Amino acid sequence: MPRTLLRANSNNRRPPPPSRGKKILDPRKPNSKMAEGEFEVVPIPQVSLAPDQLSRKFLLCQVCNDIYNEDGKHTRLLPCLHSLCFECLNKTKVNDQLQCPTCKVTHNVSNVDKTCPRDNTRRDLMDFVKVKRAPTAVGCTACPSNIATHRCRQCAEFLCGECESAHKRVNATKNHILLELEKLKQSSDLDAFCRQLLCSEHPDNDLKLYCTKESCQKPVCMMCAIVTCKETNGHKIESADTVANSKRQIIRDQKVKMEDVGKQIQSVTNDVKAEQEMVSKLRKSVEDEIDKTFDSLEQIISRGRADLKKTLEDDVMVKQDNLKTQDADLKRMRSEIEESSKFTDQALAYTNAPAFLQVYQTIQNRLKTLTDQFFDKEPHEMATFGFHAKGLVSEIQSKVAEMANIWSVSAFPPNCKVEFGDDLEENKAATFIVKLKDFQKKGPFKDGGLDVTDMKIIIKDPKGKCAETECARKMKKGSTDELEVTVKPTMTGRHSLEIRVLDRVVVSKDFESKPGTGFAAVVRGSRKEPSPQKTPPVRREVPKPEQPATPLGIQKPDMTFDRDKAHKDVSISADGKVFKNISAGDQTEPVPSNSRLQKYKGALCAKGIKYPGRYYYAIKMEIKVKKPLDKSNLVYELGIARKSVIGKNLVVEGEKFAWSMIGAHHVDCDAICLHIAHNNHLLYHEVLTKNETGSTMERVFGFLLDTEFGQWKVFDHKIEKEICVVESVDCSEFLYPVVAGYNPNSVEVTATFMDV
Incomplete structure (x- = not known):
């Protein structure tokens, strides 16, 4: 607890000597509301800094390094609360402009006395430092050759032994309080060193009053109040102590607000520091990924690797420079607050x-400036960049510069917004605008950076489950920072949209999805009637179906897998109806490799389907999880494709003449999910089963290929419900149903052609 002072309402000029560590009576500042004999507890001013620190910080001019005095080198307080001696202030200012030598802030000093007031508090502090450093070396004020032993509180003078005795004998001073220097050295109280200021106009009078008139606002003596600051002229005189107490409270309140800002700055500084560390860690991770990819390409792409590292270095330097600049600004602001505090x-x-x-207004202005100063509450940069190298190893040298890129996103969440247009409807695609900006409100992407950015657009349904993860997105034409994002809510209610870069949320927005109003919303699974595609100029003979056409004109061919072309890691039953994924160690018969699929771990149907006609077939899918799948592991693929594209890659999805549905581990759902996508637009998403050992799933999917309208429809065969419609299917050449199964060590996949 701080030591305190009991202030009494008394007419005595000075209180009795204080006892060290005890409460003392101080009648110098009477409270008009107190009755005689009552006491008010007030803090005794104390100093916590060591004498050398006090001297360096408060008693030396920051330009000439001389100690302040009472003459030409008296202290002048700048608006930033740093100080200069009066001589250096006049030498340093240029055209009424003065740059603080400590913080480098420039001040307008056209009115020096108002902008940079004289700071008389330093005089008392000088005496305090003298005593704290070496009380035995302090000279007597009246007899400089003699060593002082006491200090008179009222006269603010140091006294030797003889002067002390004389002080006690003289009637004018015999009641003054004399303090021993050795005892003062042990104390941190400044009260004993405070001297009364005298009026410059009436040197014999103390400045005990204060004129509160707007044009005056200064301490005055009794004579000034009578002669110059007359109430008849609009002046209002109050006790200097009363006004000072009020001003002190204002400063205390302002200081609390300023320190709260300082805490916010410190919090943001910590976030900036953490982001700097994440940028550095991510840089190392991206470098490792670059090295891993390029090591497999040996010397052909060594130059490309160096170029990409340089690009990464440039992007990281931009981020680090922005973060360092912000960090430096925040530290400067924090330092200014600490110094001012x-x-x-x-x-x-x-x-x-x-x-x-005399210094109150300057202090208040500085504290208010620091309190009201603007600063961003979040780091200017995020650790959001990465390395893109899809398909690089299998491509030739000329494709390196085109396919491998360093992407970097400088999105600043407070500046990013989502703009929804009309109300969104269930099962109806809608496009909205996402505006992404960096902390300078500029575009966050490099040229072409959107296409390779590790960005996810997450849609969570009202139940909190992930409904869509791969929404169509593209840069708005003519814009560098506006994305057009297309979503298709699968149910009504409040949804949540999140745009993430490397799983860091950049934009978050809620929206409502209303019930659909179109015909398709009322009659589920009804046949759509889009504009038919052009009839191919050359028609080939279509093989006669194994079964006659139904009354609705839908043919149901007998489907079997081509055993001779199936991948070596799958098993096909003798009748060609059943497909299973197997590991290499489970093979029971020799597998010739020349005619089999090499990359595509699946099988295609023995017969194809082609315009004209409508064809329906069904496949029962069975899944059993042996052990949990890793992030984004594939489970199966069902689709249709031209024979020319089957086997080029691990999946047919994404090929020009292929359409499919994928079953895979989904990170956001932490489950095995079904995804149907077309032209980078997610059409359907559904959780199939948990990603847990022993989990199973059995589902019969029906497929209707309408060659007249170019549609591939997917059904839940058992309940006869349409799941999804894929448009713009090119049926001008034969299309073959395909099935693939992956990760046999983690999941068993069985696909069976059903009799329909």
Whole structure:
């Protein structure tokens, strides 16, 4: 607890000597609301810094490094709460502009006395430092050759032994309080060193009053109040102590607000530092990924690797420079607040009201400036960049510069917005605008960076489950920072949209999805009638179906897998109806490799389907999880494709003449999910089973290929419900149903052609 001072309402000029560590009576500042004999508890001003620190920080001019004095080198307080001696201030200012040598802030000093007031608090602090450093070396004020032993509180003078005795004999001073220097050295109280300021117009009078008139606002003596600051002229005179107490409270309140801002700055500084560390860690991770990819390409792409690292270095330097600049600005602001806080504590420690009032406005202006200063509450950069190298190993040298890129996103969440248009409807695709900006409100992408950015657009349904993860997105034409994002809510209610870069949320927005109003919303699974595609110029003979056409004109061919062309890691039953994924160690018969699929771990149907006609077939899918799948592991693929594209890659999805549905581990759902996509637009998503050992799934999917309208429809065969419609299917050449199964060590996949 701080030591305190009991202030009494008394007419005595000075209180009795204080006892060290005890409460003392101080009648110098009477409270008009107190009755005689009552006491008010007030803090005794104390100093916590060591003498050398005090001297360096408050008693030396920051330009000439000389100690302040009472003459030409007296202290002048700048608006930033740093100080200069008066001589250096006049030498340093240029055209009424003065740059602080400490913080480099430039001030307008056209009115020096108002902008940079004289700081008389330093005089008392000088005496305090003298005693704290070496009380035995302090000279007597009247007899400089003699060593002082006491200090008179009222006269503010150091006294030797003889002067002390004389002080006690003279009637004018015999009641003054004399303090021993050795005892003062052990104390941190400044109260004993506070001297009364004298009026410059009436040197024999103390400055005990304060004129509150707007044009005056200064301490005055009794004579000034009578002669120059007359109430008849609009002046209002109050006790300097009363005004000082009020101003001190204003400063204390302002200091609390300023320190709250300082805490916010420190919090943001910590976030900036953490982001810097994440940028550095991510940089290392991206470098490792670059190295891993390019090591497999040997010397052909060594130059490309160096170029990409340089690009990464440039992008990282931009981020780090922005973060370092922000960090430096925040540290500077924090330092200014800490320095101002310390100075304010020092100023508030003085009970010398006139001295304090002379610097009050400067202190208040500085504290308000620091409190109101603007700063971003989040780091200017995020650790959001990465390395894109899809398909690089299998491509030739000329494709390196085109396919491998360093992407970097500088999205600043407070500047990013989502703009929805009309109300969204269930099962109806809608496009909205996402505006992404960096902290300078500029575009966050490099040229072409959107296409390779590790960005996810997450749609969560009202139940909190992930409904869509791969929404169509593209840069708005003519824009560098506006994305057109297309979504298709699968149910009504409040949905949540999140745009993530490397799983870092950049934009988050809720929206409502209303019930659909179109015909398709009322009659589920009804046949659509889009504009038919052009009839191919050359028609080939279509093989006669194994079964006659139904009354509705839908043919149901007998489907079997081509055993001779199936991948070596799958098993086909003798009748060609059943497909299973197997590991290499489970093979029971020799597998010739020349005619089999090499990359595609699946099988295609023995017969194809082609315009004209409508064809329906069904496949029963069975899944059993042996052990949990890793992130995004594939489970199966069902689709149709031209024979020319089957086997080029691990899946047919994404090929020009292929359409399919994928079953895979989905990170956001942490489950095995079904995804149907077309032209980078997610058409359907559904959780099939948990990603847990022993989990199973059995489902019969029906497929209707309408060659007249170019549609591939997917059904839940058992309940006869349409799941999804894929448009713009090119049926001008034979299309073959395909099935693939993956990761046999983690999941068993069985696909069976059903009799329909």
